[in-house]
Amino acid sequence: MNLGPMEIGLIILAILLLFGYKKLPDASRSLGRSLRIFKGEMKGMKDDDVRTKDAARTTPVRGEIVTPASDDTAARLQDEARQAELRAAELRTQADQACAADRTR
Structure with missing residues (x-):
């Protein structure tokens, strides 16, 4: 299905009429924003997949012992988790x- 210049012109005319x-610049700007957001979300999903695969590689298999990193960030995060x-x-x-006080009333 090839679109010639006449078909493209008719499509543009129909869009202008609709x-x-x-409103056409606003509609195209909105479409661009939507596509940018969609692209960012897709990239985020791919990054999450990569992180999940990396985490799966570091997960112990068949009872293997994985020593935690002696990273200061890891210790800080564990401390924050305990506090939470x-x-x-x-x-x-x-x-x-x-709740107990409300029941006794």
């Missing part, structure tokens, strides 16, 4: 106490 010459878990436990306790 959208009008004033403690905070969540405190909040759960407070919520349980509040």
